[in-house]
Amino acid sequence: MVSRSLPEAPRPYDLLPEVPAGDSLRPYDLRCEHLGTPLGVGAPVPRLSWRLASDRRGDAQEAYRIRVHARGALVWDSGWVEGQDVSADYGGAPLASFTRYTWRVETRPGEAAESWFETGVLHRDEWVAAWIGHDPETEPPFEPPTDDREPRSARTASLPAPRYFRRVLDLPPATAVRIACSARGLYELRVNGVRAGDGELTPGWTDYRHRVPYQVYDVTNLAGDGPVCVGAILADGWWSGSLGWDARQQAQRYGRRPQLLVQIVAEHENGSRTVVGTDGRWRESTGPLRYADLLMGEWYDARLEQPGWDLPGFGDTSWAPAGVVDTAHDVLVPSVAEPVRVTQDLVPVDVRRPGDGRTIVDLGQNIAGRVRLVLRGAPEGARVTLRHGEALDDDGGLYTANLRSAEATDHYVAAGAAVETFEPRFTVHGFRYVEVSGHADVEVLGRVLHSDTPVAGEFSCSDDMVRRLMGNIRWSQRGNFVSVPTDCPQRDERLGWTADAQVFLPTACYNADVAAFFTGWLADLRCAQTAEGAVPDVVPHVMTERHGTPGWGDAATVVPWHLYRVYGDERVLRDSLPSMRRWVDHVERHNPGLIWRDRTGSHYGDWLQAGVRTSREVMATAYFALSAELTSKAAAVVGDAAARAHYAELRSRIGEAFVRAFVSADGRVTGGTQTGYLLALAHGLVPAPLVPAAVGHLVADLEERGRRLTTGFAGVGLLGPVLSAHGHHDLAYSLLHDDRYPSWGYSIKRGATTIWERWDGWTEEGGFGPVAMNSFNHYALGSVGAWLYSGVAGIGQEEGSAGFRRPIIRPLPGGRLRWASAAYETPLGRLAGRWEVDGGTLRLDVRVPPGALATVHVPTTDPASVRESGTPLSGEAAGGALVCRVASGRYAFTAAWER
Numbered sequence: 014m015v016s017r018s019l020p021e022a023p024r025p026y027d028l029l030p031e032v033p034a035g036d037s038l039r040p041y042d043l044r045c046e047h048l049g050t051p052l053g054v055g056a057p058v059p060r061l062s063w064r065l066a067s068d069r070r071g072d073a074q075e076a077y078r079i080r081v082h083a084r085g086a087l088v089w090d091s092g093w094v095e096g097q098d099v100s101a102d103y104g105g106a107p108l109a110s111f112t113r114y115t116w117r118v119e120t121r122p123g124e125a126a127e128s129w130f131e132t133g134v135l136h137r138d139e140w141v142a143a144w145i146g147h148d149p150e151t152e153p154p155f156e157p158p159t160d161d162r163e164p165r166s167a168r169t170a171s172l173p174a175p176r177y178f179r180r181v182l183d184l185p186p187a188t189a190v191r192i193a194c195s196a197r198g199l200y201e202l203r204v205n206g207v208r209a210g211d212g213e214l215t216p217g218w219t220d221y222r223h224r225v226p227y228q229v230y231d232v233t234n235l236a237g238d239g240p241v242c243v244g245a246i247l248a249d250g251w252w253s254g255s256l257g258w259d260a261r262q263q264a265q266r267y268g269r270r271p272q273l274l275v276q277i278v279a280e281h282e283n284g285s286r287t288v289v290g291t292d293g294r295w296r297e298s299t300g301p302l303r304y305a306d307l308l309m310g311e312w313y314d315a316r317l318e319q320p321g322w323d324l325p326g327f328g329d330t331s332w333a334p335a336g337v338v339d340t341a342h343d344v345l346v347p348s349v350a351e352p353v354r355v356t357q358d359l360v361p362v363d364v365r366r367p368g369d370g371r372t373i374v375d376l377g378q379n380i381a382g383r384v385r386l387v388l389r390g391a392p393e394g395a396r397v398t399l400r401h402g403e404a405l406d407d408d409g410g411l412y413t414a415n416l417r418s419a420e421a422t423d424h425y426v427a428a429g430a431a432v433e434t435f436e437p438r439f440t441v442h443g444f445r446y447v448e449v450s451g452h453a454d455v456e457v458l459g460r461v462l463h464s465d466t467p468v469a470g471e472f473s474c475s476d477d478m479v480r481r482l483m484g485n486i487r488w489s490q491r492g493n494f495v496s497v498p499t500d501c502p503q504r505d506e507r508l509g510w511t512a513d514a515q516v517f518l519p520t521a522c523y524n525a526d527v528a529a530f531f532t533g534w535l536a537d538l539r540c541a542q543t544a545e546g547a548v549p550d551v552v553p554h555v556m557t558e559r560h561g562t563p564g565w566g567d568a569a570t571v572v573p574w575h576l577y578r579v580y581g582d583e584r585v586l587r588d589s590l591p592s593m594r595r596w597v598d599h600v601e602r603h604n605p606g607l608i609w610r611d612r613t614g615s616h617y618g619d620w621l622q623a624g625v626r627t628s629r630e631v632m633a634t635a636y637f638a639l640s641a642e643l644t645s646k647a648a649a650v651v652g653d654a655a656a657r658a659h660y661a662e663l664r665s666r667i668g669e670a671f672v673r674a675f676v677s678a679d680g681r682v683t684g685g686t687q688t689g690y691l692l693a694l695a696h697g698l699v700p701a702p703l704v705p706a707a708v709g710h711l712v713a714d715l716e717e718r719g720r721r722l723t724t725g726f727a728g729v730g731l732l733g734p735v736l737s738a739h740g741h742h743d744l745a746y747s748l749l750h751d752d753r754y755p756s757w758g759y760s761i762k763r764g765a766t767t768i769w770e771r772w773d774g775w776t777e778e779g780g781f782g783p784v785a786m787n788s789f790n791h792y793a794l795g796s797v798g799a800w801l802y803s804g805v806a807g808i809g810q811e812e813g814s815a816g817f818r819r820p821i822i823r824p825l826p827g828g829r830l831r832w833a834s835a836a837y838e839t840p841l842g843r844l845a846g847r848w849e850v851d852g853g854t855l856r857l858d859v860r861v862p863p864g865a866l867a868t869v870h871v872p873t874t875d876p877a878s879v880r881e882s883g884t885p886l887s888g889e890a891a892g893g894a895l896v897c898r899v900a901s902g903r904y905a906f907t908a909a910w911e912r
Contacts, residue, residue, distance in 0.1 A: 029471050029836055032843045038067045038074060038123030038863055042838070043116075045130035047529040047580075048351065049467075053133035053193065053229030055347030057108060060582070062100035063118050063126065064842040065863040070902030073097060073864045076121040081105055083114045093121065097818075097864040099841055100582070110135045111191050111229075111278045111286075133229045133347045134193060134276075142276040142290025144197065144339035146247075147176045147297055172304040175248040175439065178273055178335060180295045181325045182241045184287055187279040190236040192243065195227035195345060198271025199250030199305075199439045203323040204235040205242055212352030213462055214307075214441065217496040218251040219346075219533065220553040221267045223540040226348040226533075227274070236279075244323035247273045248305040248439035255308040257556040258417065258505045266555050272338055274345075296332035298322075305439035308419040308505055313435055315428035316393065349536075350529040351465040353496055355382070359459030365409070372449040373411065376459040379403055379445040379767040379790050381492035381502035385436040386425065386449070387456040393429030397451035398422060401444035403503055403789040407780075411448045414784040419505040427452070436460065441495060443503025443790050445766065463491040466525035470808075472801050474833035479749060479801070481761045486795035487524055489768040490517075493792050494527075497534055497553065501770065501788035508551040509534065511568035512620065513793045516730050518572055520798035522579045523808075523837060531576055532585065538569060539592045546599030547614065561599065561614030563633035564727050569596040570640040574647055581816020581840050586647040590656070593644045597660065600637050607670040609633035619688040621771045621794075622725030623755040628684035631675050632727055635692035638667040642696075650815075671698045680706025687714055688728030694739070695731045708739045720747040722755060730796030737804045737825055740892075745804070746828030749797070757797065768795035806835030807846050811868065816840045822859050823870040823894070824848045826910065841865050848872070855910035863901040870894040873908035880907045 033039050040063040045051055047062070065074060074097050081089040081103065089105020108114070112132050119125040134140060184190070192209065194202050195216045202209040209230040216226045248254070252267045279287040301317040321327045362377035374384075388397060401421040402411040413421070421442045425435040441462055449455050472483050493499045497509040498517075514534070521527050534552060541554035548566035550559045560566070573589035576582070603611040610630055619627040641664040648656035675683040675693070680703040682689045690711035693699050699707045715721070724732060736745040752758030755772030763775060770791035773782045781787060803809040807824030810817045817839035824833065826848055834847035842862030849856050861867040871879050876890040882905050888897035895908070 029468055029838065032066045034066070034068060036067070036069050038065060038072050038120050040064070040118050040120055040124070040126040041066055043118065043126055043128035045128070046349065047526070047532070050129055052131045052191075052231060053227070053347050054130050055133050055135065057135060058102050059130065060100055060102050060584070061116055061118070062840065064838065064840065065099060065120070066842055067123075067863045067901065068903065071900040072122075073901060074099070074120045074123065077101070078119045078121075079116060081114050081116045083109070083112050088114070099864070108132050108135060110139055111280070131191075131229065133227070134345070137342055137345075140276065140290070140342040140345065141288055142274045143292050143337045144272040144274050145178065145291045145293070145295055145297075145335040146270055146272040146338045148333070148336045172249070172254075172306055172309065173270065174299045175246055175302045175305050176271075176297050177244065177246055177300045177322060178295050178297045179242060179244040179323060179327070179329060179332070182243065182277065182289055184236070184241055184279045185281055186238060187233070187236065187287070188282050189231070189280040190233045190241075191278045192230045192232055193227050193276045193278070194230065194245070195225055195274045196247055196250070196252070196271060197221060197225060197268055198252040199248045200273055201246045201438055202230060202275070203244040203246075204232045205237060206321070206324045207235050209235065211354055213355060214250065214353045214439070214496060216348065217352065218553060220537045220540050221252060221344070223344060224346045224536060225344045226346050228348050228352065240325040242323055242325040242327070243275060243277060245273055245275060246300070246302065246438065247271045248302070250307060250439060254306045255505070257508055259556060291335070293334055293337050295335040296329045297335045298329070298332040302438070305437070307440055308421070308507075309440070310420055310423040310442070311437040311440050312424040313437070314426040315433060315435075316426060318428065349533045351467070353462055354465040355460050355462055356465060356491070357461040359461065361457055361459070366453070367409065370450055370453070372453065372455060373405075373409070374447040374449065374457045376445055376447070377766070378459070378488065379443070379492070380459060380461045380488070381441055381443050381495055381790070382460045382462040383437045383440065383442060384447055385434065385458040385460055388425075388427060388433045388435070388452055389454040390431065391427035391429070391433060391452045391454075393427060395427040395452050397425045397427065397435075397449065397455070399425075400448040401442040402446050402448070403444055404775075404781075405446060411446055412781070415781070415787040415789070416503055417505045417785070419503065421503065441502065443492060443501065461491065462495065464494045464496060464530055466494060466527050466530050468524075469526045470523040470802060470835065470837040472806060472833075472835045474805065475831040476750070476829050478752070478758055478761055479830070482757050483798060483801055485761065485765060485767050486520060486792065486798040488766060489790050489792035489795055490521055490524055492767060492790045494521075494530065497537075500793075501791050503790060504788060508556060509553060510551055510565070511538070511548065512562070512565040512617070512726055515568040515571040516726055516796050517792050518575050519730070520796055522575065523799055523802040526838065528576060528580045528582065531572060535572060535585070535589060539589070542569065542592055542595065546595030548596055550615065559615045563609060563616060563629070563636050565617070566596055566614070567636045567640050569593055570643040570647075574643040577647070577650065578810075578815050579817075581818070583650055587651050590644070590647050590651055590653070593640070593647055594656065594660075597637075597640050597644050597663070600640070601663065604637070607634070607637070607667045608674050609637045619686070619725035619727040622686070622688060622728070623723045623772050625686045625723045626684070627686040627688040627728070628675070631683055631689045632692060634667065634671050634675070635696050635698060638664055638671060638698060639696045641667055668698055672700060676700070676703065676707075680704070681710055682707060685710065685714065686723060687711060687732070688724050690714075691724070691728045691731040691735050694735050704739075708741070711735070712741055712744060715744055715748075720744065721751065721753065722748055726793045729794050730799060733797055733800030733804050737800070742825050742827045745800075750828055757794070765789065768792050770794075802835050802837065805830070806833045807848070807870070808835045808837050808844060817844060818865055820844050820861065820865050820867045821870070822846045822857075822867055824857065824872060826850055826855065826872055836860070839865070850910055850912075853909060853911060855908050857906040857908070859899070859904045859906070861899060861901045861904075865901055867899050868896060869899055869904070869906070870896050871906045871908050872910060874911045875909040878909035881905065
């Protein structure tokens with residue numbers, strides 16, 4: 014691996030915005046269905062929410078009032094509602110489709126804030142648009158590009174050309190024009206020559222057999238007063254393109270050719286509407302985009318451009334009529350999450366020209382995205398090829414073996430202009446390096462793509478390597494949250510593996526607001542669950558028929574419960590409880606002895622653990638106990654007493670069976686691996702009298718290995734929390750700071766800018782890891798991020814709390830750190846903590862949002878020394894800290910501290 018040193022990282026995109034300052038209570042960050050000012054809301058009873066800010070100590074909302082207006086009329090007034098809730102379900106008159114609703118929340122005491130949302134198609138019979146596509150009988154033979162240096166694969170040769178669609182409409186003068194658009198495939202919508210919206214890879218990936226999302230665009234300003242040309246480019250995407258590791262034809266699980274659906278709604282001054290949809294009057298053709306595939310790349314021939322094709326005056330007589338291929342609307346659903354967007358541009362940190370006509374560009378950061386290529390003086394017909402890779406080989410060339418069959422190659426054929434710009438539309442690559450050949454005078458700009466989940470948290474500390482680790486975690490989250498939570502963005506896979514998602518979710522929630530993102534993914538999980546209750550290994554469910562894998566299928570319980578805990582929105586449990594119950598019932602049915610031995614699906618164990626083999630029965634049964642417990646808790650939240658009692662009793666019996674089968678009288682857990690102990694301790698499966706002994710065995714294993722970890726996916730996120738919970742902070746910090754193999758620091762020391770899939774992705778002894786499975790952008794082993802927030806910086810919440818109404822500030826000074834800080838946007842507002850050790854004094858600065866009652870653990874070696882803003886503080890001394898309760902506001906604690 015040639016690049017072993019890491020250049021200075023680009024400025025992070027993920028900085029929290031400033032919270033409004035002032036001495037009065039102020040609502041901010043108003044949301045509808047977890048989204049800010051969304052277009053196309055489809056929920057008949059949407060949830061409205063807000064956060065609160067105040068610099069005044071003890072401030073809390075006593076009551077709120079919401080008023081909603083539409084078309085100048087009041088449609089709902091909640092009246093004054095007593096209490097500290099910061100969300101409410103809309104309670105007014107039934108919503109109307111394609112209508113803007115302005116809403117205002119007022120708090121007492123405090124101020125008011127205003128926002129808006131717009132509805133989409135609320136009733137299925139309001140759809141008039143048909144699905145249109147291309148008649149393959151009129152399509153000319155496909156001609157793949159040739160490249161003497163690297164022949165194209167058979168998969169690329171089977172790619173059809175994307176289609177261009179258009180229609181000109183003579184609309185009466187309109188006060189508002191909205192377009193609802195979707196595709197079975199990917200689309201780019203254009204109105205009068207201008208692209209509509211900024212979403213990428215729309216409509217995104219869902220289980221298209223059950224759910225095809227549509228987006229709504231406000232195109233009033235684009236439509237103008239004259240004729241309106243609505244155009245769209247349509248490509249295969251996940252619908253009919255290469256998907257996973259199957260051959261292209263096998264991967265087409267949904268359909269063979271993409272389809273487009275567009276509905277235009279123009280509102281006029283007298284209140285009437287004109288509604289027009291895609292039909293046989295639309296025209297279609299090919300264009301300069303010769304092929305586009307998510308895995309393979311794009312081929313764009315600028316000589317074939319048809320200027321003005323998306324403008325009203327264009328002559329389209331040579332274009333063919335579009336074919337109407339379907340008129341069903343039963344699977345159309347509104348988008349529920351932010352789209353994929355370009356969120357950052359990266360300027361190369363290094364450009365090298367080896368002398369053989371190639372230019373190798375280093376962006377300095379491994380990303381998911383594409384590049385914008387600028388060519389100067391390229392002759393007409395010159396073919397410029399862009400190849401993408403995550404690393405360089407020992408000779409300084411592009412390393413692509415780990416991409417497997419994904420070609421990740423874009424082609425541009427120049428038109429001969431003095432300056433030309435090329436940027437792909439319908440592909441995404443996982444890469445840090447770009448190799449450009451075919452023309453020398455080029456400039457490259459990296460374009461970062463991912464689902465635009467709002468930033469929710471910040472973490473920093475005094476140690477450069479730990480900061481790098483958090484940066485790598487965040488970049489892997491961005492690179493793998495591309496419409497769905499994937500395992501990797503570069504090779505021929507990119508699937509929504511359920512275990513990866515559930516183990517990383519606590520970290521993901523700290524980094525970004527993923528409530529809306531995972532709401533859609535959970536809907537696909539429920540759709541994919543079998544009638545028997547088994548959950549597939551990947552969601553959306555493609556590629557593999559494997560169901561019911563321990564730790565993977567348990568995403569059905571872990572994900573909804575954690576989302577409820579973080580966001581306090583009980584609707585996720587109401588929607589998911591039947592699925593949770595069916596999953597636990599499925600496992601019990603196949604394992605009546607309550608030890609999970611029956612392999613109804615696959616069993617990957619503690620995936621990619623280092624040099625050990627955790628008992629698969631221990632791991633599976635621990636997850637069985639966890640899922641039963643979470644299902645019981647979910648039932649309690651939604652008020653199902655019978656289900657709560659049933660699954661609580663089942664959890665108790667599983668725990669007893671686990672102890673009989675796997676826990677010895679001296680506290681040893683069968684297999685003796687770190688993950689085995691971590692799972693048993695984290696999920697309460699060791700009897701209380703044996704917990705100290707079990708912890709001792711875990712610690713002994715770590716010490717015997719020279720304080721090195723062996724954990725894989727299932728155990729890695731539990732290391733910090735379990736060791737810290739049992740007083741072994743020093744050991745947790747040793748693992749955090751370690752840069753020997755295997756460790757997080759090992760990859761960072763060797764230039765990693767993202768989390769590697771495997772600990773041995775590259776080693777001095779063996780070079781690159783197995784090419785069959787060696788992603789350098791894979792977030793699962795980055796699950797330690799949650800502990801950086803909740804352990805090192807100390808930002809968390811009480812066990813029985815949801816929505817951070819009872820936050821905890823419990824920092825853990827230690828290791829090489831002189832200071833650490835974190836801030837997090839809870840549903841109530843900003844929660845933050847920063848500690849610093851200087852000499853014999855520790856300073857702890859805390860910020861608590863309005864309405865929260867926080868428990869603060871001030872670390873100290875002398876409880877009597879604790880002061881808050883200079884005032885002596887009383888509280889309960891426990892575990893090397895003084896514990897006190899504080900209401901909202903800012904606090905500055907000082908205390909005596911010795912390492």
